[in-house]
Amino acid sequence: MSNCIVEVQNLRKDFNGTSIFRGVNFRIMPRETVSICGNSGSGKTTLVNVLSLLEPPTQGNIFWQNENVTNANSGKISQLRPKIFGYIFQQCNLIPELNVLENLLFPTRIISIIKKSDIEFAKKLLGQVNLCGIEQRNVSTLSGGERQRVAAVRAMINHPKIIIADEPTGNLDVKSADATMDMIMNLCDAHGSSLLLITHNQRFAERMQTSYVLGNASLKKLSDHL
Amino acid sequence: MKWYIYLALKQLFPSGKKISFFSAMSIFGVALGVAVLFVVQSVMEGFQHNIKRMIVDTQGDVHVDRQRIICDGDALVKFLQSFPEVEAAAKYAYGFAMLKRGNQSLFPLIKGIDVAKELRVTGLGKFIKAGNLDNFDCGGIILSSELARSIGATVGECVEIYSPAMLENMNSDEVILPKTLEISAIYETGYHNVDKSVAIVPLDILQDLYGLENGIHGISLKLQTGISPEKFTFQLNDSLDESTHASSWQEMNQDLLFVLKTEKTMIFFILVFILLISAFSIASSLIISVVRKTREIGLLSALGGTKKQCAACFLMQGAIIGIIGSAVGITAATTIVKFRNSIVALFVKLCGVDDFMLKFYSFANMPAKYGVRDIFSVAIFAIGICCIAGMAAAMQVAKINPAEALRNE
Numbered sequence A: 001m002s003n004c005i006v007e008v009q010n011l012r013k014d015f016n017g018t019s020i021f022r023g024v025n026f027r028i029m030p031r032e033t034v035s036i037c038g039n040s041g042s043g044k045t046t047l048v049n050v051l052s053l054l055e056p057p058t059q060g061n062i063f064w065q066n067e068n069v070t071n072a073n074s075g076k077i078s079q080l081r082p083k084i085f086g087y088i089f090q091q092c093n094l095i096p097e098l099n100v101l102e103n104l105l106f107p108t109r110i111i112s113i114i115k116k117s118d119i120e121f122a123k124k125l126l127g128q129v130n131l132c133g134i135e136q137r138n139v140s141t142l143s144g145g146e147r148q149r150v151a152a153v154r155a156m157i158n159h160p161k162i163i164i165a166d167e168p169t170g171n172l173d174v175k176s177a178d179a180t181m182d183m184i185m186n187l188c189d190a191h192g193s194s195l196l197l198i199t200h201n202q203r204f205a206e207r208m209q210t211s212y213v214l215g216n217a218s219l220k221k222l223s224d225h226l
Numbered sequence B: 001m002k003w004y005i006y007l008a009l010k011q012l013f014p015s016g017k018k019i020s021f022f023s024a025m026s027i028f029g030v031a032l033g034v035a036v037l038f039v040v041q042s043v044m045e046g047f048q049h050n051i052k053r054m055i056v057d058t059q060g061d062v063h064v065d066r067q068r069i070i071c072d073g074d075a076l077v078k079f080l081q082s083f084p085e086v087e088a089a090a091k092y093a094y095g096f097a098m099l100k101r102g103n104q105s106l107f108p109l110i111k112g113i114d115v116a117k118e119l120r121v122t123g124l125g126k127f128i129k130a131g132n133l134d135n136f137d138c139g140g141i142i143l144s145s146e147l148a149r150s151i152g153a154t155v156g157e158c159v160e161i162y163s164p165a166m167l168e169n170m171n172s173d174e175v176i177l178p179k180t181l182e183i184s185a186i187y188e189t190g191y192h193n194v195d196k197s198v199a200i201v202p203l204d205i206l207q208d209l210y211g212l213e214n215g216i217h218g219i220s221l222k223l224q225t226g227i228s229p230e231k232f233t234f235q236l237n238d239s240l241d242e243s244t245h246a247s248s249w250q251e252m253n254q255d256l257l258f259v260l261k262t263e264k265t266m267i268f269f270i271l272v273f274i275l276l277i278s279a280f281s282i283a284s285s286l287i288i289s290v291v292r293k294t295r296e297i298g299l300l301s302a303l304g305g306t307k308k309q310c311a312a313c314f315l316m317q318g319a320i321i322g323i324i325g326s327a328v329g330i331t332a333a334t335t336i337v338k339f340r341n342s343i344v345a346l347f348v349k350l351c352g353v354d355d356f357m358l359k360f361y362s363f364a365n366m367p368a369k370y371g372v373r374d375i376f377s378v379a380i381f382a383i384g385i386c387c388i389a390g391m392a393a394a395m396q397v398a399k400i401n402p403a404e405a406l407r408n409e
């Protein structure tokens, strides 16, 4: 077996008896960048939720770093998940009661205790997304683009193996979407994380090494842009 | 610090803001409930303490009596004083008699005491409002304040006493000569029932009036400080013969004590509703915040939080409100209790309540009493109720499915 980060075999998810997808097989290797496209409602979000076991699959096997976690207990999954996955959602990524720095360090706080080096790492990451000096700002004072960049930094804070970005630029205008996308890709590259990008944007999809399309309840590999 | 406690604190006291409106209102509600509960309970406790003190001061700690008249009074006193727990013992006898001043007559209870001993057993000395006890032993009488007032008697005047024994002799056509006694003092305990109608005379005079010879009705005891009257009487009754019985002041006044206790419990239950109402509003606000933060709860799961931890975050919010609310409430309450008399005085000034009302309700010098235990029990109670409120929200959190929560707009 190869050293893939996540792998799914023959995955199937039903809601109320109707299949959202079935027979899905794919794997993501270290440093690989992957995109999943598909019409709205085709099940992209469901696929990544099942992949990271936020939702149980109806059928099939899920491997995280070659370990079959399909039937692992919820305590173990809660423990493993933040070490493997970092998330960037389309919106409402940040906790409004915390300031920027506190938001960035929050995932670390959940899985361990915060050390001085974590704070420095957070500040360094903020620098990499051109957001120096906003540590103490209240998140409600940030623009949408800034928020998504902060979310990208937060996703990176625990050195995850893969960043899952579910339409991270969906709410942004073209210019800041491009900028944000660049930052996310740079971050992943700089820290050696894989990237799983869910997007409607064809241009972004093409920038990934591998592209998939979810449609008619199955996942098809479009191309290897390698 | 555990992350869910940290987040609970942050949600109540967000970064960059001092305090959220919700926390301020919730804490205020709990503090109000705690303060009212605490102030009322300590004032009640103060009043009750005074009543109990009055009982002990007027009756002594323990009474020993017999079904018939005690003829060997001195021997019994000697026996009782052989107990190291007994500090002092005083013989007494009592009976009803007609008291006459001019053409006014009343039928008070007359108590005969050995004044020197009595002063060591009861607090009679501190209730004397007029006159003194210097000449009491040679034909003096002490009247309770209301009795004196109702017959218009003052210190130094004489009153006449007719005992039932005298009336019995009426048949034999004798002229009855009443006993004439000089009022040597007037006493007032401040409690109507005691002050209403009691006269105190030297024991030998009462014995004479009632034809008791050397007999007495009972002996009152004062115990050494720290000795529980209830425990001591239990022990004492074992060493007394069948017909002689010792009873503690608690036993003798158990009806009154029961009423006092019930009263306090009832007030507690009524006031607890203030706390319950604030707990309900905390619960509903927290549940609203769970609904509002559904997506955030999904996010916490994605970041590695377990369902239990997410639920604990909301439970903690209830607990924190309870802890801070109790602290604020108790601080406020102890301050109010400390300055209660100035507060009442200010209130009187502002509202123009007249002095008579104040005296009537003993508000002029309001008693209050509380201990560390009272503080803890009120605080723990309030925190418990707030935790239950937090629990209601936590149970909503436990129902949330993280994947669905993340879809929540």
Ligand SMILES: Nc1ncnc2c1ncn2[C@@H]1O[C@H](COP(=O)(O)OP(=O)(O)OP(=O)(O)O)[C@@H](O)[C@H]1O
Residues within 6 Å of the ligand: A015, A016, A020, A038, A039, A040, A041, A042, A043, A044, A045, A046, A047, B404
């Ligand atoms: N808990 C659920 N119960 C029933 N149906 C569900 C549930 N969750 C999702 N679905 C359905 O599954 C389908 C896939 O939803 P999903 O959110 O994965 O689509 P998507 O590809 O991410 O769409 P979009 O591009 O708009 O985000 C939808 O038709 C949705 O209604």
Ligand SMILES: [Mg+2]
Residues within 6 Å of the ligand: A044, A045, A046, A166
């Ligand atoms: Mg989606």
